[in-house]
Amino acid sequence: MAPREIKHYKIAELEKLSGLPRRTIHFYLAGKLLHSPARTGKTMAYYDEAHLKKLRFIREVKGRGVPLLAVRRMIADREAENAEAFGARLDPAFAREKAALPRSREPRKPKGIKTRETILEAGSRLFREKGYRNTRVSDVTRGLNIGKGTFYFYFSDKKELFLECAPQIFRELFSRGLAEIREEKDPLKRLILRAETVLPVLSEFAVIIDLAREALLDPDPKVRKLGQDIILSIRRPLESDFENGIQRGLFSPGDKRIVGTLLIGIFESLSYLQAVNPEISPDEIKKTLFGLLTRGLSVPEKRKG
Numbered sequence: 001m002a003p004r005e006i007k008h009y010k011i012a013e014l015e016k017l018s019g020l021p022r023r024t025i026h027f028y029l030a031g032k033l034l035h036s037p038a039r040t041g042k043t044m045a046y047y048d049e050a051h052l053k054k055l056r057f058i059r060e061v062k063g064r065g066v067p068l069l070a071v072r073r074m075i076a077d078r079e080a081e082n083a084e085a086f087g088a089r090l091d092p093a094f095a096r097e098k099a100a101l102p103r104s105r106e107p108r109k110p111k112g113i114k115t116r117e118t119i120l121e122a123g124s125r126l127f128r129e130k131g132y133r134n135t136r137v138s139d140v141t142r143g144l145n146i147g148k149g150t151f152y153f154y155f156s157d158k159k160e161l162f163l164e165c166a167p168q169i170f171r172e173l174f175s176r177g178l179a180e181i182r183e184e185k186d187p188l189k190r191l192i193l194r195a196e197t198v199l200p201v202l203s204e205f206a207v208i209i210d211l212a213r214e215a216l217l218d219p220d221p222k223v224r225k226l227g228q229d230i231i232l233s234i235r236r237p238l239e240s241d242f243e244n245g246i247q248r249g250l251f252s253p254g255d256k257r258i259v260g261t262l263l264i265g266i267f268e269s270l271s272y273l274q275a276v277n278p279e280i281s282p283d284e285i286k287k288t289l290f291g292l293l294t295r296g297l298s299v300p301e302k303r304k305g
């Protein structure tokens with residue numbers, strides 16, 4: 001039986017049949033959503049029916065709002081179950097008949113393509129410097145000298161980027177005071193030290209809480225889980241200090257989750273205070289806050305002492 005003839009296309013034909021420009025096709029190749037074409041030279045390659053079906057699949061699924069990273073996993077899962085899930089691929093012999101294969105059959109990556117980690121680092125820096133609302137996707141792409149297509153391959157939008165950056169931002173914001181907090185054994189003093197690390201970065205802190213709140217109301221369960229994780233990463237250290245204070249007889253008994261949430265709310269509210277009443281000095285805010293923490297958490301006997 002003669003071998004089945006597999007359709008093949010040049011890039012111009014693939015553009016026309018798929019409805020996608022070659023720049024997008026090359027981007028999908030670099031992002032591993034498409035397998036390598038049969039290359040017969042540095043500037044000549046042939047694409048098969050599987051390329052065309054994948055491009056149509058990507059276009060359809062992406063139109064439903066699915067991020068490209070998830071689309072890539074969907075394609076990989078289908079081909080793991082059936083190697084010809086998107087149709088037959090050109091045999092290597094096809095390219096050898098056209099011309100000798102080059103050493104590498106992988107397409108060149110476009111200049112300026114960056115890793116996901118690099119985008120996260122840039123996003124974290126920009127969110128800290130400009131805040132969430134004033135940071136745009138174009139700020140990230142322009143700073144890294146990449147196209148928006150590269151950004152949207154890894155992240156569906158600015159919100160998704162921020163939700164992944166938030167834990168890293170939080171660690172960076174408060175990393176300076178962590179060593180001192182770890183060395184301090186007194187639970188009340190630890191809470192005061194935590195407050196001192198928050199006060200200089202109240203606006204950034206409020207942004208993190210605001211985004212986490214948005215995430216908790218999102219219909220996507222994965223996004224809601226991200227919002228929950230952000231809140232818990234902030235609240236749990238406060239809960240731990242409060243629980244330790246109860247065990248040592250320093251604090252009045254209470255629900256640590258409620259106390260931790262109330263403290264987060266106090267810190268967030270202080271950012272609004274700074275915006276509404278900028279004439280109130282940081283020293284006055286600190287003095288009042290620390291007094292409230294001392295009087296509000298300590299047991300009556302300790303307050304008198």
